[in-house]
Amino acid sequence: MKIYPFFLKCTFAYLFITTQFACSPIKFIKPLKKNQHGAMVSLGGPLIKYGSATIPIPFLTANYGYGIDSTLTGFASFNVTSALFGNFQMELGATKQLLKQKKYFPSISFTPVANIIFRNKDAYKLYPQIAMNAFWEYGKRKNLIYFSLDNWFEFAKKRAHEVKQTNHWIFMPTAGHIFTGKKWSFTVEAKIIAPNLSNEKLVVEYQTPLKNNGAFGIYLGCTRKF
Amino acid sequence: MKKIFFSILIGISFTSCLRLDDNLYNPNVTKITSYKLDNYTGDIDFRLDASYQIHDSLIHIFQLYSQAADESNPTKIYALYIGNTNNIATDTVIMYCHGNRDHMDFYWPRAKLLANTKNKNRFGVMMVDYRGYGLSEGAPTENGLYADVDAALKWLKNKGLTNNRLVIYGFSMGSAPATRLSSEDYSMKPSKLILEAPFASAEVMVQDASGIAMPGTFFTDLKINNAEEIKKVQQPFLWMHGESDNFININTHGAIVYGAHTGIYKEAHRIANAEHGNVPDIFGFQNYLAAVGNFITNH
Numbered sequence: 459m460k461i462y463p464f465f466l467k468c469t470f471a472y473l474f475i476t477t478q479f480a481c482s483p484i485k486f487i488k489p490l491k492k493n494q495h496g497a498m499v500s501l502g503g504p505l506i507k508y509g510s511a512t513i514p515i516p517f518l519t520a521n522y523g524y525g526i527d528s529t530l531t532g533f534a535s536f537n538v539t540s541a542l543f544g545n546f547q548m549e550l551g552a553t554k555q556l557l558k559q560k561k562y563f564p565s566i567s568f569t570p571v572a573n574i575i576f577r578n579k580d581a582y583k584l585y586p587q588i589a590m591n592a593f594w595e596y597g598k599r600k601n602l603i604y605f606s607l608d609n610w611f612e613f614a615k616k617r618a619h620e621v622k623q624t625n626h627w628i629f630m631p632t633a634g635h636i637f638t639g640k641k642w643s644f645t646v647e648a649k650i651i652a653p654n655l656s657n658e659k660l661v662v663e664y665q666t667p668l669k670n671n672g673a674f675g676i677y678l679g680c681t682r683k684f
Numbered sequence: 685m686k687k688i689f690f691s692i693l694i695g696i697s698f699t700s701c702l703r704l705d706d707n708l709y710n711p712n713v714t715k716i717t718s719y720k721l722d723n724y725t726g727d728i729d730f731r732l733d734a735s736y737q738i739h740d741s742l743i744h745i746f747q748l749y750s751q752a753a754d755e756s757n758p759t760k761i762y763a764l765y766i767g768n769t770n771n772i773a774t775d776t777v778i779m780y781c782h783g784n785r786d787h788m789d790f791y792w793p794r795a796k797l798l799a800n801t802k803n804k805n806r807f808g809v810m811m812v813d814y815r816g817y818g819l820s821e822g823a824p825t826e827n828g829l830y831a832d833v834d835a836a837l838k839w840l841k842n843k844g845l846t847n848n849r850l851v852i853y854g855f856s857m858g859s860a861p862a863t864r865l866s867s868e869d870y871s872m873k874p875s876k877l878i879l880e881a882p883f884a885s886a887e888v889m890v891q892d893a894s895g896i897a898m899p900g901t902f903f904t905d906l907k908i909n910n911a912e913e914i915k916k917v918q919q920p921f922l923w924m925h926g927e928s929d930n931f932i933n934i935n936t937h938g939a940i941v942y943g944a945h946t947g948i949y950k951e952a953h954r955i956a957n958a959e960h961g962n963v964p965d966i967f968g969f970q971n972y973l974a975a976v977g978n979f980i981t982n983h
Contacts, residue, residue, distance in 0.1 A: 575898070582899075583899070612897060614896075614897035616897065618884070618911075619884060621936070621940065628895065
């Protein structure tokens, strides 16, 4: 296929869309301690082919969390990339730990989120999300390995021009590692975004091990606890 | 401090203006200093053999002045007419609205091909470089697209063309001015509409890319909406689209536009294995010309 330069130009344009809305940022997997605060900045997104290079999309979020008790952390994240498009996008959610780690059996937590996007009275959306997380702490520093299944729901029945909306569930299997320090921690996360959906005829050329389905994303996060 | 930080973030949301609008336009990928037409060496979608050649005396490149309703000064744009300008008062003319890329040199093979519809030079063919494209001055805008094509229609009208002998053809982005000028009141009202690989709306672009039903206005201020505009088109309508179009999806864009037309006649050609830029080639030039020619003469 002849690659129009327009395609490449649009790649950068449209990847912002998919990045912002189909790819959640890094969340709190393990709750903070009671009354502890955490401020996180995360950057990253799906890998796409741009010219001859494969690059992750710069997707920036700022996230603040508070330990309501030792098993429950409430958080709010602000989507900076979305803000650059003039949209106010915020995720309000909580991470609740259900089970503690017992040897090789992981800790289990879940994270319900309300993803709110507002532009004006005619253009706003609310997307519910829920993630199930399993994590293991190890070593002196209590570094953390985790696996997560993040689910995003679209409840709209119709798209533009009264066309039926067929995608109602986007899921994202995720794996990550948190390097834990006293005050700071650093997160590396990889996720497969929407492996149930075709990525063909979408303009953006995603680089994914699933070839014609989904996208593969890489994210980096930095958290300061205080 | 926290209040200031959050105020800044929220402030960014309501004052930022990153938009995807400019990505609709992709002029002058290959820059030119003059129009070369057959001698153009830049990238093109397909090449025609010598049997499609047009005699130099029937190729006219000239300037027009275009002024949108919200502009105080006209913009100088370039236009091309294939045919005998003295016969416009009696000829049928195809107004070809080109796509979003480059300039008229890139689209020259397409215009030349159309000039071979039925017989060589049976129909006149008109094309303009929208503002910001080729040697046309200014920068591309949505209203500018409509104004620039309308400037061409004014020129044709002054040469004696009447509505019943005007056919408008829009390819890709050109589907926007072609549909708009078929449905709204401009200098002329085409008697027939042909769209090749049209897009439905900017909102569908956004929703195709995201996979979910988000408002297009999250990312674009473009008002282009062919799927709505074509509901007002009563003229006969011919639609062609590549089934393998990876840019403007045949099902989410072209088929929606086609389905929304409720005029007196419509005809569809879904071209197997054709992508966005090669419908005439994959269709077969002669098949393509027969489809266009029969549509113009029979409906």
